[in-house]
Amino acid sequence: MTTFREVVEAWIASKEHCAGSLGRIQFWVDQFGHLPITEVSEDDVDRALEVLVSRGKLKPGRNGRPATSTGEPxxxxxxxxxxxxxxxxFKYARRVRALPRSHTPPTRGIEKAPEPVDPDKYFRPEEVDDLIKIARVVDQKWRKMPALIILGFHTGLRVGNLLNLKWQDIDLEARTASVAVTKNGRPHIAPLTDRCMEELSRLRRGHPNELVFASYRNDGPFNYRTLWGKVCKEAGYEGRTFHWLRHGCGSALATAGVSQAQIMQVMGHRTLVASARYMHSNVNDRQAVVGRVFK
Incomplete structure (x- = not known):
């Protein structure tokens, strides 16, 4: 059976690999070289990515010495x-038939690692409060925008998942919202805070199969963009997207000292690298605390 290492050696010999990628290739060979190419799983890739992130940047070794970690992420x-x-x-392996055409690569569905959140690209708690106050006045027809905003900020769910929630997905006793399939292809259960429950209680609870955030014109999801843009404009946040609420959720959790693993669970990330984007908030907050104490 063809091993991962053998496929990589053939790939390098074919000259199809990108220039400057040999270091990255060697990392994957170190992780999977001994395995048959068909047996490398998504879990194997997840564990390897955790190793990669934990390792951080490397300083090249000299005179035959191995590279060493710089301690920088x-x-x-x-x-x-x-x-x-x-x-x-894996694309090369399928092309040369080391894998069947029907094979699904273990990289499929893995979230790409985002850059750190720009300090000007996420909502802070006080800004969300502004949005809520304005939404209560501006949203006179649909009257669900405050609930949508609070759930977006407190659960970190993507707007598409929120708009497709049905009343049967809301467990009032367990205080949870269940999403059957998220962006990464997996189910997710989001806990609901007191404020989420309060906003949901303001809405008319429909049939279990009805959408929580259905349009007032039909039974489909509400087209929120125009109303959202109006609320943001009135609040002085023109141009910001709803996704900034999700980033705000992650940043608020990190600032409060929540661990990266817990943020990963709340946000529904598959790998630690996805939640790492919010950890700058945690570090900055701790630096501020230390600065106040040790002046």
């Missing part, structure tokens, strides 16, 4: 290049 773009390199290996 890898940039999200660098992690993405590692993922792309691995995807290229």
């Amino acid at each position: 890898l940039a999200g773009s660098t992690v993405n290049r590692f993922i792309s390199t691995l995807a290229g290996i």
Whole structure:
């Protein structure tokens, strides 16, 4: 059976690999070289990515010495290049029939590592409060925008998942919202806070199969964009997208000292690298605390 290492050696010999990718290729060979190419799983890739992130940047060794860790984290773009390199290996393996055409590569569905959240590209709690106050006045027809905003900020769910929630997905007793399939292809259960429950209680609860955020014109999801844009404009946040609420959720959790693993669970990320984008908030908050104490 063809091993991962054998496929990589053939790929390098074919000259199809990208220039400058040998270091990334070697990392994957170190992880999977001994395995048959058909047996490398999504879980194997997830574990390898955790190793990669934990390792961080490397300082090249001299005089035959191995490279050593600098202690600095890898940039999200660098992690993405590692993922792309691995995807290229499996693409080559399918082309030369080392894998069947029907084979699904273990890189399929893996979230790319994002860059750190721009400090001007996420909503802060006080800004969300502004949005809620304005939405209560501006939203006179649909009257569900405050609930949509609170659930977006407190659960971190993507707007598409929120708009497709049905009343049967809301468990009032367990205080949860269940999403059957998220962006990464997996189900997710989001806990609902007191404010989420309060906003949901303001809505008319429909048939279990009805959408929570249905349009007032039909039974389909509400086209929120125009109303959202109006609320943001009135609040002085023109141009911001609803997705900033999701980033705000992750940043608020990190600032409060929530661990990266817990943020990963709340946000529904598959890998630690995805939640790493919010950890700058945690670090900055701790730096501020230390600065106040040790002046």
